[in-house]
Amino acid sequence: MSGLIPQRFVEDLLDRIDLGELIGSRITLKKAGGNYKACCPFHDEKTPSFNVRPDKGFYHCFGCGAHGDAISFIREFEGLGFTEAVEELAKRAGMEVPYDKVAKQEMQQARTLTDALDFASKFYHSALTSQQGAYAQDYLKQRGLDDGIIARYQIGFAPGTGTALYDAAPRDLKKPLLETKTVSDKFGKPRDLFRNRVMFPIRNTRGKTIAFGGRTLGDDKAKYINSPESDVFHKSREIYGLYEARQATRQLDKLLVVEGYMDVIALAQHGIDYAVATLGTATNQDSLTALLRQVRHIVFCFDGDQAGFRAADRAMENALELIADGLHLQFLMLPEGEDPDTLVRKEGSEAFQKRIEGATPLSRFLFDRQSEGLDLELPEHRGELRARAEQLLNKMPRCTLRDAMWHEMLRLCGGRNQWQGRQQSGKNFKAKGWRGERQPRPTEERVDVKLSKDSTLCLALLEAPELATEIKAQADSTRQLEQAGRFARWLLEKNIQTRKALIAELATDKLARDRFYNLFDGLEHIPARESTLAAARELLSPNEEAARQQRLATLLRNLAKLTPEQREELRTLSAGTLNPKAEH
Numbered sequence: 029m030s031g032l033i034p035q036r037f038v039e040d041l042l043d044r045i046d047l048g049e050l051i052g053s054r055i056t057l058k059k060a061g062g063n064y065k066a067c068c069p070f071h072d073e074k075t076p077s078f079n080v081r082p083d084k085g086f087y088h089c090f091g092c093g094a095h096g097d098a099i100s101f102i103r104e105f106e107g108l109g110f111t112e113a114v115e116e117l118a119k120r121a122g123m124e125v126p127y128d129k130v131a132k133q134e135m136q137q138a139r140t141l142t143d144a145l146d147f148a149s150k151f152y153h154s155a156l157t158s159q160q161g162a163y164a165q166d167y168l169k170q171r172g173l174d175d176g177i178i179a180r181y182q183i184g185f186a187p188g189t190g191t192a193l194y195d196a197a198p199r200d201l202k203k204p205l206l207e208t209k210t211v212s213d214k215f216g217k218p219r220d221l222f223r224n225r226v227m228f229p230i231r232n233t234r235g236k237t238i239a240f241g242g243r244t245l246g247d248d249k250a251k252y253i254n255s256p257e258s259d260v261f262h263k264s265r266e267i268y269g270l271y272e273a274r275q276a277t278r279q280l281d282k283l284l285v286v287e288g289y290m291d292v293i294a295l296a297q298h299g300i301d302y303a304v305a306t307l308g309t310a311t312n313q314d315s316l317t318a319l320l321r322q323v324r325h326i327v328f329c330f331d332g333d334q335a336g337f338r339a340a341d342r343a344m345e346n347a348l349e350l351i352a353d354g355l356h357l358q359f360l361m362l363p364e365g366e367d368p369d370t371l372v373r374k375e376g377s378e379a380f381q382k383r384i385e386g387a388t389p390l391s392r393f394l395f396d397r398q399s400e401g402l403d404l405e406l407p408e409h410r411g412e413l414r415a416r417a418e419q420l421l422n423k424m425p426r427c428t429l430r431d432a433m434w435h436e437m438l439r440l441c442g443g444r445n446q447w448q449g450r451q452q453s454g455k456n457f458k459a460k461g462w463r464g465e466r467q468p469r470p471t472e473e474r475v476d477v478k479l480s481k482d483s484t485l486c487l488a489l490l491e492a493p494e495l496a497t498e499i500k501a502q503a504d505s506t507r508q509l510e511q512a513g514r515f516a517r518w519l520l521e522k523n524i525q526t527r528k529a530l531i532a533e534l535a536t537d538k539l540a541r542d543r544f545y546n547l548f549d550g551l552e553h554i555p556a557r558e559s560t561l562a563a564a565r566e567l568l569s570p571n572e573e574a575a576r577q578q579r580l581a582t583l584l585r586n587l588a589k590l591t592p593e594q595r596e597e598l599r600t601l602s603a604g605t606l607n608p609k610a611e612h
Contacts, residue, residue, distance in 0.1 A: 033114055037126055038099070041114065044121045045098045048082040054105055055279070069105060069279055070094045071324065071354070075545045091546030092354065107233050107274070107322045141260045144197070144204035145229075145237040151196055152184025152227040152240075161185040164226050164245060171290065172373055177297045181228065181272060186242060188224030209256040210240070221255070228289040230254075230261070230307070231271040238266065241289050241307075252289075254307060264314040268292060269304040270322065276301035282325035282356075284384060285311065287339065291329075291368040298377035300384075303329075303368070311343035316350055325356040327387045332364040337397075344394060348423040351390075351430065358387035391433050394420060395440060404440060414441040428479060479555070481567055485512035486547055488564035491557050494525045498568050511547060518543070 048064050051057060057064040057080060068078035068089040077091040088095045094104070102113040118125050155161050156178070164185040168178060186193070194202060194211045202218075205211040211218050225242035232238050239255035257263055269292040273280060276296070284303040286292060295303040306315040311328065319326055328343050330336035340359055347357055360383055362371055372380045388396070398416040402409040417437045424430040479487070485499050489512065496519040503513025518540070524530050534540055548554070555563070583590060583598045590598065 033111065033125060037123075038114065041117055041121060041123060042085060042097055042099070044123070045117055046082060047085055047087065047098050047101075048080055050098055050117075050120070051080055051087065051101060068092060068094060072281065073546055075542050077542070077546050090543065104321075107270075112234065141204050141208055141258065142236040142238060144201040145208060145210065145239070145260070147197060147201055148193055148205065148210055148240070149182055149184065149227075149229040149237045151193055152186055152222075152229075153182050154184075155187055155192070156183065156185040156227075160187055167226060167245060171294070171369070173293065173297055177293060180296070181269075181293055182231075183293070184227040184229070186220065186222035186225045186227050188246075190219055190223055193220045193222075194218045208239075208258045208260070222253070224248075225253075228268070228293075230266060230268055232260075232266070233271055233274065235271050235275075236260075239263075241268070243289070262314075263307045264312055265318050266307050267304050267315065267318055268307060269296075270318075272296065273302050273304055274322075280323050282327060283319055283323050284327045284329055284360075285319065285343075286329045286368050287331065287336075288367070288369070294369040295372055295380070298372045298380070300372070300377055300380065311339070311346060313346050313350065316343075316347055320350065320355070324354055325358075327358045327360055327384055329360040329362065329368055329384075329387075331367050332362045336361065340393075341397060344390065344397075345420065345423070347390065348420060349425070351424050351427060353427045353429060355429075357390040359390065359393040360384060360387040391429065391436065394433070395436065399440070410441040413437075417441075479563075482509050482511050483548070484560065484563045484567065485509060486515055487554065487560045489515050489519060490530070491527065491560055492564075493519050493527060493530050495564065495568070496520050496524075499564075502568060515544065515547065 048057065051066075052064070055066050055069050057066045058076070060079075062083060064080040064082070065076040066078045066080070067073050067076050068091055070078075070089065071092040071094075073091050078087065078089045078094070080087045086095065086097050087101060096104070098117055099110065099113050102108060102116055103110065106113070106116070108116065115125055156164055168183065173183070194205065197205055197211075202211070206213055206218070210221055212221050213219075222240060222242040224246050225244050228241040228243070229237045230239040230241060239258070239261040241252060241254050243252050244250065254263065255261055268289060270283075273283065280302060282302060284295070284300065286295070286303050286305050288305055292303045292305050295301075304319075306312075306319075328340060330340045330343075340361065344359070351357075362368070362383075366374075368380070395413075395417065398420070399413050402413055404410055404413065414437060421430060421434055421437065424433075485495075485502070488495055489499060496516040499509075499512055500516040500520060503509035503516060519525075519530070522533055524533055534544070583594060587598075
C-alpha cells in the first residue's frame with residue numbers, strides 16, 4: 029500500500045489500548061502485582077515467563093525473547109500485517125485510521141474485490157444445496173464429508189451453464205468479478221471461469237474470500253484449477269485452510285502442511301484441525317515465510333511416491349535458508365499410493381496422529397535423502413555424501429542447528445574408526461546384512477557446537493559462578509549479552525560463587541527457578557565443560573587466551589624434547605590456566 033498511517037495516530041492508538049485487557053482477551057493472564065504473567069503464546073512452556081506491563085505498554089517473554097507493544101502482539105498472535113493490525117486495534121478503540129487519499133482508494137478497491145468474491149462464495153455454497161448441485165453433494169458424501177465440515181470450509185458448486193454467477197451478481201459487483209477473472213470476457217462476452225466444479229473458497233487470515241480452487245465433476249482436462257492472481261490474491265503467499273485452522277484452534281502450536289484442498293478438509297473431518305495447504309506446485313520461500321509467521325513448528329506431509337519425495341526435497345531446500353534456532357521442521361512421508369485423504373479415512377485419526385508425532389526431523393531427513401543409494405563403508409561414497417550435503421548446509425544461516433548438522437556430516441563422512449575397525453571378512457559382513465540383522469549403531473562422539481556469546485557466557489556461569497563479576501562487567505558494556513548480564517547480576521546479588529551453591533539456591537528458590545527456567549531452551553547441544561569455559565575465557569580475555577594457545581602450540585611442536593617442568597606446564601595449559609603458578 030502506497031499510503032502511510034501517520035505516526036502520531038499510531039502513538040495515540042497505543043495510548044488508548046489497555047494492553048492487559050487486549051492480551052487477556054486472547055490468553056489467560058494472572059495478576060502479579062501491577063503486572064500480569066502467563067505462559068508465553070509464542071513458544072511452548074510449562075512455567076510462565078511471559079510478562080505484561082500495561083503501565084509501560086509492552087510485554088516481554090524471558091523464555092523466547094518475544095517483546096513489543098499492542099500492535100506487535102496482534103501481528104504475531106493473529107498473523108496480520110502492520111496495516112491490518114492497526115485497523116484491528118482502531119476498531120477496538122472506536123477510532124478511524126486516517127489514511128491519505130491514495131491509500132483510501134487502494135483499500136476501497138481491495139474491499140470491493142473481496143466483497144465480489146464473498147458474493148461468489150455464497151452463490152456457489154447456495155448452489156450446492158440446490159437441485160442442480162445434487163451430483164456435487166453425492167460426490168462430497170462419497171468422500172466422507174458431512175454438512176458441518178462443508179459449511180465450515182464453505183464448499184460450493186459452480187453450475188455448468190456458463191454464466192450462472194455473472195447473471196446472479198448485482199450490477200455493482202459484475203465489474204469486480206471481471207477484474208478478479210472469476211468471470212472472463214476473453215472472447216468478448218462474460219463467461220464464468222468455474223463451470224461444473226466443486227468449489228473451494230480460499231480465504232485470507234481475516235476470513236475474506238480472495239480466490240477459489242475448483243475440482244471438475246466432468247471429464248475436463250484440468251482436474252483442478254485456481255483463480256488467476258489479482259490485486260487481492262498472490263498465489264505464492266497464500267495458505268489454504270489457515271483461516272479455518274485459526275478458527276478451530278485459537279493458539280496454534282504447529283501446522284501440518286499437505287498438498288491438496290481435500291487433504292486439508294478430510295483431516296479436519298477427522299479432528300486434525302491444524303492441516304493447511306500451500307498453493308502452487310511447491311512449498312516456496314514466500315509460503316514458508318507465511319507459515320512461520322503463524323507457528324514455529326511445521327510438519328510437511330507428502331505422498332510416498334517419487335513426486336512426493338521431489339516435493340519434500342524442494343520444501344526442505346527452500347526451508348534451509350530460513351532456518352533459525354527455535355524452529356522445528358519435520359517431514360512425514362506416507363506409504364506409497366496413499367495421501368492424507370485416503371489414509372486418514374482408512375486408518376482413523378488416532379493412527380494418523382501417531383504418524384505425525386513420529387515425523388522425521390529436518391536434520392535426519394536431509395542426511396537420509398542425501399545418503400540414499402550410498403554405502404558409507406566406502407570412502408568414495410562418504411565423499412559423495414559430503415559433496416551432496418555440504419552444498420545444502422551452506423544455504424543455512426549461522427545457527428546452532430547448522431553447526432550441529434555440520435558436525436554430523438563430518439561424523440558420517442569421516443567414518444575412519446568405523447572403517448578401520450570393520451571385520452576383515454567382507455563375506456561375513458555382507459552375510460549379516462543380507463539376513464536383515466540390525467547392525468550396531470556406530471558410537472557417536474560428543475561434538476562441540478558454536479553458540480552465541482550470550483549463551484556461551486550463561487553456560488559458563490552455570491559451570492563457574494565465580495565468573496559473575498567479569499561477565500557482568502562485560503555485559504554492562506554491550507547490548508548483546510542481555511541474558512548473561514541478568515544471570516550474572518542475580519548471582520552477585522545472592523553472593524553465589526560455587527556450582528554447588530547455585531544448584532542449592534535454584535532448588536529452594538521458586539522465583540529464581542521461574543526466572544531462569546527457560547534460559548537454555550534454544551540450545552540443541554550443550555558443549556563439554558572444558559569447551560564452555562575455554563570459549564568464555566576467550567570472550568572475557570581474548571589476549572590472554574591467544575597467548576595460552578600460542579604457548580600450547582609451541583610446547584606441542586616440541587613434545588618429544590620437553591623437560592618435566594615443561595610437561596607440567598603443558599598439562600596446566602591444556603586445563604586452561606595461562607599462568608601455572610596461579611594454582612599454587
